[in-house]
Amino acid sequence: MRVTQKMLSTQMIRNIQQNYRTLSQYQEQIASGKAVNKTSDDPVKSIQIMSYRSALVETGQFKRNAEDGLDWLEATDKSLDDLTQVMQKARELTVQGANGVNNQEAKQSIAIGLKALIGEIGDIANAKIGDRFLFAGTDTDTAPFQDGKFVNINQNSLSWNVGQGIYMNVNVKGTEIFNFQADGLNITATIEKIAGELELGNNPEQLLGTLDKQLNNLLAHRSIVGTNVNRLEMMVNRLDETEITTKSILSKNEEVDLAKVITDLTNQQTILNAALSSGAKSIQPTLVDFLR
Template sequence: MRVTQGMLASNSIRNLSNSYTQMGKYQDQLATGKKITKPSDDPVVAMKGMYYRSNLTEVEQYKRNLSESYLWMENSEAGIEQVNEALQRVRELTVQGSNGTLSESDKEAIAREVEQIKKDIMTVANTQIAGRYIFNGTNTSNPPVADGGNGALQANLNTNNYLVEVSRGVSLKANINPDNIFNQELFDTLQGIQETLEGIGTGDLNILLGTLDKRLDILSAERSELGARYNRLEMVEARIDQQEVIATRILSDNEDADVERVILDLTTQESIHRAALSVGARIIQPTLMDFLR
């Protein structure tokens, strides 16, 4: 086959164009830090990147769910602690009030303190986090305890589990069972102690004290159960953190460009391009037609 001057020039220009394309690819990799800038650059890398990024997004969502679980559990723990201290104080006051040497005014003063503690426990029961009542199961839009009139408190509790998905296929209960802390028996007992001290009730302080001790035991058991779930939540968090590190590393290995290698390839391509320009300059020589123009 006869090779003409036009063929040499055409091949030279095409090769120079390909060289520019290669240099442009390496420059894009340096500028973006990524192996590809569009799926057509490498469909396999692009497809894997979508899958790995989906996994990483899932892990990040689970971490946000973990934060919500921590928020509920830590506030529940704080509420239980506050109620426990309040009931311990009521117990002390009840023991003090059962002393037969107290005057009516002394009992009245104790009754007033019990009344304030009762109201404080109602405030704890109606704790809201981000506009949601955390001690009313899944009925987070309504308060669990309301004023029933004449100083009596009415508990209307939802005991359903508030579940939060903290890992694929794993949901943990974030709330406590409010019936073990704020049930009607507790408020009836506090009301009975208050009215007995005021002299308008017929309750026996010793029997009421026994009921109060029973509520304290149930409260302690609920607190222990919450602590066990909190420990499990920490283990799940450690596993999620590890999954996030692995997912991030895999995504980086798949998409991120090796900067050192890209710089080396770009330098090599620039040298090749200069050589091609030099050769092209020798191939495209002046012809007789250039002088006849």
């Protein structure tokens, strides 16, 4: 094949344009700090980077879910701690009322103290985190304790997605606390029964066992909450580690090695200058030059 002046010029321009494109790519990498600025730069690496970014977003959402679940559980544990103190106070008053030296006036006074605790139980039953009721199941917009009674019957669990296919229950069903039946009585009915016995002048000692059953049930649920708190804290720590690892891998794939790119840029500038110099020499002669 005969190589013509036009072919030589076309090839030279193509090579110079390629050099400019490569030079532009290096300059863009230095300016942005990223090794890949568009998919065409490196299709395989671009897909990997998008995958890592997607994983990072997903991990961040799982972490926020876990932290929200922790807030819910910690608020629940605080409320159950308050309820435990109320129940222990009720037991102290019951023991005091069962003392045979109490006259009727003293028993009436103790009964008033016990009835006051029912109001405190109602406040705890209607505890909130933000604008959501803790002990209302999934019906978090409606107060579960109304008119001196726990009226909520919602048995649904609230679960948070904290990992791929991992869901954690974060709520305690209010019905299992405030409507738990011990000897046919729920938590408020037990205290009302004790207060009623004292008002009648009777000894409430036989109801101590019922009160203890309520306390034991309460402590059992607090233990479950504590276990779930530990699990979620471990999950948050694991998600933190995953987030750090993913960011590190993403950085290695996405961020540019400035020292290497600057060196490549310098080399490319040298190559471009050589190409321009060589091209100028190769297209300089014309037909007139040969006719002289």
